[in-house]
Amino acid sequence: MAASDLKGAGPAAQRTYGNWRRPRTAGIGQLGLAPTLLLLGGLCVVVLSMLVSIVLALVLAVLVALVLAPLTIRDRHGRTLLTRMSTRLAWRGSVARGSNLYRSGPLGRTGHGTCTLPGVAASSVLSEAQDSYGRPFALLTYPNSNHHVVVLTCDADGASLVDQQQIDVWVAYWGQWLAGLATEPGLVGVSVTVETAPDSGLRLQNEVxxxxxxxxxxxARTMxxxxxxxxxxxxxxxxxRVALTYSGAARPGHPRRTVDDMAVDIGNRLPGLTSGLSMTGAGAARPMTAVELAEAVRIAYDPAVATLVEQARAAGGSGxxxxxxxxxxxxxxxESYRHDSASSVTWAMSEAPRGEVLSSVLTGLLAPHPDIARKRVTLLYRPHDPASAARIVExxxxxxxxxxxxxxAGRARDDLALQAAEQSAQEEASGAGVxxxxxxxxxxxxxxxxxxxxLAAMDNLAAPARIHLRPVTGSQAAAFAACLPIGLVLPLHLTVPASVRDNM
Structure with a gap:
């Protein structure tokens, strides 16, 4: 949850933002809830075993220490030794099975010679419907998780030559739009993708x-x-692009919904969602069609076809x-991903900016860079409903x-964490979203x-943004897909449930 604070006075005062914190459970020292319970249970077993044999108690104490050691050793990104070991073992298993390789098309292994998406998005199905304004929109469905995704494209105004006062208004409306998503029935995730790529100039040529x-x-012709x-x-x-992911699972008072039901439900909500985005500086927002979404994903996997897609689009459509x-x-x-004519590396944020930042903190990270042909930055959001938000902050x-x-004696970091938690609880009680x-x-x-x-360019861009980035080792294909505007909610696709991982 983000909070704002106005520093200084007078017309030159700038608004700062912060008060975000990583969720942590109560535990002894740096241990989470699950390792703390494991430690207490192990100590009880050791104490009881002392009544039988001192040697047995020492052996059990060593075993408890060996089990807890991978949960206590953390790297600079906050990942435990157990997480790193399990990631390495899973990677070796995938390489041994050959699942890190993907071949499609006429000579591939996909059905009917198609080029379906690999990995976690392989089962996705794309259809098209119309909203209440009569606009066609793409509806992407994941049958395994019963998730349905609609993608909006925006013509962002940008902050160049815009007064800081107007930027603050945009940020305030963006926070209000995010808070309003907590009351969206069935919404499980939102992603905002900002992609920068070289302009071929075809659109300018066609327009002129x-x-x-x-x-x-x-x-005039020469000019x-x-x-x-x-x-x-x-x-x-x-x-x-903004992707909204809805769940078609049954809710209290509502049965499990089909694709047609979700198309009607989402189509009725799209006008309100797009009109709300226009107040956030996103410009004119509209839903993407099925062809536009397919073109965007195809270009992401094979940037060499970008010019061909633009030419086909100008000639009447790529189909x-x-x-x-x-x-x-x-x-x-x-630590990398090779796909068709390009190679990619995907990073994940391991720590948000500490303290307070200005609204322009991500400007450099989002801007084009000469050493990166195509850059895609995706912010992933999971809004909590008001009932869950109240429980979480308390x-x-x-x-x-x-x-x-x-x-x-107390530590300064713990004192600041307590102040931030108190402020979050007060803001949530006054109506803020989590x-x-x-x-x-x-x-x-x-x-x-x-x-x-x-790699060097991304390291230089992350420092001014005051965030810590780490390469997604062993999961580059899934991270690449999650960075696309296709609405993947990764915590719901994990083998180990997110609730268990949060308590480690």
Whole structure:
């Protein structure tokens, strides 16, 4: 949950934002709830075994220590030794099975020679419906999890030459829009993807040539020709997409819903959602059609076809289907992902900015970079409903108070965590929303030799944004798919439930 605070006074005062914190459960020292219970249970067994044999008690004590050691050793990103070991073992198993390799198309292993999406999105099905305004929208369905995704495309206004006062208003409306999602029936996740890519200049050429008068002066023709030749060079195309993921599972008073039911339900809600986005600086928002979504995913997996897709779109439409939106071939490596004509690396945010930040903190991270051909930054949100939000903030306040009281002298970090938890509880009681958020960033280059420059560029971009990024080792394919605007909610696709992982 983010809070704002106005620093200073007068017209030059700037609004800052912060008060986000990682959820933690109460435990002894750095242990979570589950390791603490394991420790207490082990101590009880050791004490009881002393009545039988001292040697047995020592052996059991060593076993308890060996079991707890992987849960207490953490790296600078907060990952335990157990998490790193399980990730490495799972990666070796996938390589041994050959599941890190993907081949599709006529010579591949997919059905009917199609190019379906690999990995966690392989079972997705794309259909199209109409909202209450009569606008067609793509409805992406995941049958395994019964999730249904609608994607909105926005023409963001940008913050250039905009007064800081207007930017603060946009941020306030964005927070209000996110808080309102907590009351959306069946909503389980939201993602905002900002993608930067080289502009081919085809759109500018088509626009100029379609509006050029036949009797235009020669000077005007020469000037426009020079514009068409020089302006696209070095320019970037920035696209913003918002994916909303709904669950079709049964709810109290509502049976399990089919794809047709979800299409009607989501279609009735889209006008209100798109109109609310227009107040956040996102510009004119509209739902993406099935062809547009298939084109965006196809270009992400094979950037070399971007120019061909734009040419086909200008000629009347590409007609691309969801069965052909995936790559022809892909190879997942420990810290990179090779797909068709490009190679990518995906990072995950391990720590949000500490303290308070300005509204422009992510500007550099979202902006185009010359060493990265295509860059995709995705913010993942999971809003909590009002009942869950109240329980979460009260539990966080109790856990923070418990940790602050463990040390007699007290630590500054524990005191600040307690203050943040108290402030979050007060804001939630006054009507603020509680949202879990994460960040993924994907850098795509045309050649594996360019990956080192992309890695260095992302390291330089993360520092001004005041966030810690770590490569998603062993899960690059799933992280790449989650960074796309296709509405994947990764915690709901894990083998180990998220509730268990949060208590470790």
């Amino acid at each position: 040539r379609s509006n050029l008068a036949a009797d235009a002066p020669e000077l 426009l020709q020079q514009v068409l030749e020089e302006y696209p060079a070095g320019s970037a195309q920035i696209s913003t 691309l289907t969801w069965q052909d939106a995936g790559p022809h071939g892909a190879e997942e490596r420990w 539990r966080d306040r109790k856990d923070a108070r418990f940790r602050a009281m463990q040390s007699a 949202v879990r958020f994460a960040l993924l960033a994907t850098a795509t280059v045309s050649s594996p030799d360019a990956l080192p420059r992309a």
